[in-house]
Structure formats: C-alpha cells, structure tokens
Amino acid sequence: MRQHGLPAPVIDTGRPHSARIYDYLLGGKDNYRVDERAGDALVAAASQERAGARANRAFLERAVRHVVAAGVRQIIDIGAGLPHHPNVHEVARATAPGVGVAYVDNDPIVIAHADALLSGSGRVGVALADLRDPHGIVEHPRVRDVIDFGRPVALLLVSVLHFLSRAERPEQAVAALRDALVAGSCLVLSHATDDFADCSAAQAVYATATTPLTPRSRHEIAEFLDGFELLEPGLVPVSSWRPDAPYAARTPAGGYGAVARKAG
Numbered sequence: 001m002r003q004h005g006l007p008a009p010v011i012d013t014g015r016p017h018s019a020r021i022y023d024y025l026l027g028g029k030d031n032y033r034v035d036e037r038a039g040d041a042l043v044a045a046a047s048q049e050r051a052g053a054r055a056n057r058a059f060l061e062r063a064v065r066h067v068v069a070a071g072v073r074q075i076i077d078i079g080a081g082l083p084h085h086p087n088v089h090e091v092a093r094a095t096a097p098g099v100g101v102a103y104v105d106n107d108p109i110v111i112a113h114a115d116a117l118l119s120g121s122g123r124v125g126v127a128l129a130d131l132r133d134p135h136g137i138v139e140h141p142r143v144r145d146v147i148d149f150g151r152p153v154a155l156l157l158v159s160v161l162h163f164l165s166r167a168e169r170p171e172q173a174v175a176a177l178r179d180a181l182v183a184g185s186c187l188v189l190s191h192a193t194d195d196f197a198d199c200s201a202a203q204a205v206y207a208t209a210t211t212p213l214t215p216r217s218r219h220e221i222a223e224f225l226d227g228f229e230l231l232e233p234g235l236v237p238v239s240s241w242r243p244d245a246p247y248a249a250r251t252p253a254g255g256y257g258a259v260a261r262k263a264g
Helices: 018-025 033-045 049-069 088-095 108-118 134-138 170-179 200-206 218-225 246-250
Strands: 074-078 100-105 124-128 154-158 186-191 256-261
Touching: 018 033, 018 049, 018 108, 033 049, 033 200, 049 088, 049 154, 049 186, 049 256, 074 088, 088 100, 100 108, 108 124, 134 170, 154 170, 170 218, 186 218, 218 256
Parallel strands: 074 100, 074 154, 100 124, 154 186
Antiparallel strands: 186 256
16 A cells, blocks of 8 residues: 555654644644653653644744735645644635645655645645655645745745754755745744753653754754845744734743745
C-alpha cells in the first residue's frame, strides 16, 4: 500500500511527532497515546507549554488576517500540522473569500487527515513534502494547482524551522523559498527560543520524537529574514505581535514571531 507516493511503513505511530504533539497541546483529538505522553511531559517540564502553543496559534491567525488584508490572496503553509479549527484557509477567507491555500507537511498521517477533512474546500491543496527540499515544495503539483508563483504569496513557516538542526542548514531552505517568491510576497515566521527560559527539558522530550527541537536566539532567528523587510512591531514574542487586546501581550510568549515583506 502506498499513500501520496510514500510506502506505508514511513507512517510512524511508534514515536511522538511534533505535529501531533502540537495538536494535543491545542486540545485536538488527532493524535496518539505516544503524542499525549510527550505533550504531558512537556507540560510537566514547563507549565507554560500549553499556553505557549495557544499563543503561537493565535499569532498565526492574526498574521494571516494581516497579510490577506494587505492584499495577498494565496498562502503556502509549510509544516502545517493537523487541521485545527479555524484552519488557515478559513481564517484567510473570513477576510477575503477565495484565498487559495496549499498545506504542506512531511507526515503522511497529517496529509491523510488533511485530505479527508479539507476535501471540497475549494482552492485548497494538500502536499506531502519536506522543508529540507524547498524545490520539491515549489514544484509539487498539489502546490502548483493552487499557487501561482507569478503573484504574491504568503509563506507560513510557523513553528517548523526549530525542527531543523543547524547541520541541516535551514537558512538555505528559507532562501530558496524566498527566491521563488515575487516582490510583495510575505513571510510569516515563528520559532522556539531559549532567550526567555531554559529549553533543555523540552529538548529532552523532542529527542524521543521524530524531530528533535533546536531553539535559537533572536539573532539567529533574524537571519531567516534576510531579503525581507520586517513589518512592525518586528521580531518579537508571538504574544506581542499586534495582540488583539492589551492583556494578550502578557500571556506566555511561545517563542518569537514576525511578519516580513519581500521588496521589489
């Protein structure tokens, strides 16, 4: 049996997966007992982990609303994870109907869930691909069905780059994706950091998962934004990026976040 071109054995439910851990922390049901145990271990190690996941998700929704309000009408969500209401295309279309969204993830289970739940959504593509192969994402037929790279695109790299080690040179992947985008495109990025608190306990949990965690400093994260112009308020804790209400900025940070625009 093959699924989206990959043999069934690559669907690994024996180890926790970052997308399914995140789903569990957000209160989702599309995860396995192994993911629940990892999520519980994260919360036990750092009680703010669940609130941090929610702050990160809220940042994503605010950022999507912003880029769509600014005129972008197509989105690529890399490391999309399991569908979570409201989904990115739902958030986008609440501002502008008809926004096209390509969801990309490297977990076949995520893709299977997304295919089942998002079918019939119109101008929504679901692609099994990996950030480590940016050209494979850009050329993927399911991405190309939805995305016209001759027009501005919002590229979402939300809570995904910290699952690539320094040896994997994630900055090269981001640069390749940036170069595929036209002027006026946007990058929405969030990333775990140890600037605010010690991440060693979280790293120990993710060391047992399919994707180890690599937190980075604000300076290191800023390097991913090369070639983009930061929008206000810049690279800040996700809870402080244009919060919907003043109290929101006082919630746990959940890492750094930014929205940036590719200039002409």
